[in-house]
Amino acid sequence: MTRRAVGTDSPFNPPARPRAGAAGLLLACAALVAAPLRAEGPDVRARLLLPSAVAPGASAAVAxxxxxxxxxxxxxxxxxxxxxxxxxxxxxxxxxxxxxxxYPKGVARRFSFSDKPLDVYEGTVRFEAELSVPAGATGAIAVRGVVSYQACNDQQCYPPARITLDGDVKVSAPTSR
Amino acid sequence: MTRRLLAALYLLPLAFAPPVRGGGLPAGLRMTAMDGSPFSLESLKGSVVVLDFWAPWCVPCRTSFPYLDSLQERYGEKGLKVVGLTLEDDPEAVFAFLDDVPVRFPVVRDPSGRAGDAFGVVAMPTTFLLDRQGRVVARFEGGGKEVHARIEAAAAKLLAGEPVPAGTDVRVAPGLQARGAVKAWQRGYLADPIMDLDGDPLTRILREHVHASKEAAAGDGGAAGGGCGCN
Structure with a gap:
């Protein structure tokens, strides 16, 4: 089973919609005071895909x-x-x-703000590598993934950003001989 | 009494919004022209100003710049001043952009990013219209023909001495507020997700400390960990 470590979502979340009526309005405003206003921004999410365990001396795919x-x-x-x-x-x-x-190939997309098509990622993409575990490894290996990007929609571009993801890969017990 | 209270509560979120209409220029901004000379928005009082926030990595900005250049050309004699403001800290990236997209209006820099914070800019392009008294009267988010048309219509109103009608603003994300570290604009310094636009100030400050500590210790963007260990 693939263990997945969910990293930090986009720091941007759509704003909560206020409710009509006095009670709902008071609740909404109390929420605003307790938790600062949320902001809209790029809908970009990332996660780390890890194997549940890897044997010492073996390799496994991560993404x-x-x-x-x-x-x-x-x-x-x-x-x-x-x-x-x-x-x-x-x-x-x-x-x-x-x-x-x-890295996967991008897709060529033409946007209203560009004369030329741009090579972009859309939807869901994976960046893959192999983790090689030393023969003498034991316990768990802490894996960190960092994805750096700069997102745009068809009107604006948001600043370069990155998401840091952490997870663990268990080193399975060596087979006794 | 209840109605007044409800009205006040409805208006409460506006207290947190950056000045979009009627607000004066943020104080203490230090900008630099591309030749290194200081630049001040206050010096443009008396003119109608189109202040355009842009970045070298912003593709829509490459379309907006020629339009803004033509706007300056067509309305300059009537008192319009267009200014392109970038928060980019790499002057070479700025020069490279201007080599590709030359313009005749002044381009200024604020590498500190304070101007972005002060104006509540979080994406590019974002354009502000200032009246002759230096007051921000409209905000336009994004580029494209529709946005350009609205900028021009509003600027023409101001130049004719008429007020800008309500509803002139173009907001791609109406709830957007910028309260994160504007240093994220720096090319090569990639914003950590701790640049939380919805985090409380204390949490944000703590996260920034942790992140900065990690980066200082690791020297590679923090991926190797390290730092103060206070996370």
Whole structure:
């Protein structure tokens, strides 16, 4: 079973809608005072896909999955213009090593604000690598994934951002001989 | 009494909104022209100002700039001043953009990002219309022909001495507020998700401390961890 570590969602969330009526209004305003107003922004979510366990000396696939909400896109890892901020993922762990991250191809999309099509990611994409576990490893390996991106919709672009994801991979017990 | 209380409560969220209409210029902003000379928005009082926040990585901005350049050309003699303001901290990126999209209106920088905070800018392009007294009278989010048409219509009103009608603003995200660290604008400094626009101030300050501590210790964006251990 694949263990998944849910990282930080987009810091942007749609604002709560106020209710009609005095009681509802008072509740809504009390909520506003207790928790600051939420803001809208890029619908970008990420999660770390990890195996539940890896044997010592073995390798296993890991991935950072990025999901863009409808209407949102990020530049691909190889954007069509040099001034565009590419989407990148890094994986790290205190034990073991990762293969280079593999990136999917982007899709060419033409937007109203650009004469040329842009190479972008939309929907859900995965950035994959292999984690190689040392032969003498035991316990669990803490894995960190960081995905960097810069999101736009068809009207505005939001600043470069990144999401940090953490999870653990259990090192399975070595087979006794 | 109940109706007055309800009306006051309805208006309460506006107290948290950055000045969009009728607000004066934020105080203490320090901007720099591309030649390094200081620039002040106060110096433009007496003119109708179109203040456009942009960034080198902003594709819609590449479409807006030629339009704004033509706006300056067509209305300059009537008292219009267009200013392009970037929060980009890499001057080379700014120059590269301007090489691709040359304009004749002044382009200024605020690498500190305070202007972005002060005006509540969180995405690009975001354009403000200021009247001759330096008051912000309209906010336009996004680019494109419709937005440009509304900017021009509103600017023409002001230049003719007429008020800008209510509802002129173009808001892509009406509830948007910027209260995070504007240093996120810096190319190469990627905003950690702790740039929480919905976090309370104390939590945000704590998270920023943790993040900055990790980055200082790791030197690679914090991925290797380390830092103060106070998370």
């Amino acid at each position: 950072v999955e990025l999901t863009l909400g409808p209407g949102w896109h990020v530049n691909s890892h190889s954007p069509s213009e040099s001034y565009l901020v590419p989407t990148s993922a890094t994986l790290s762990a205190p034990t073991g090593s990762f293969s280079p991250v593999r």
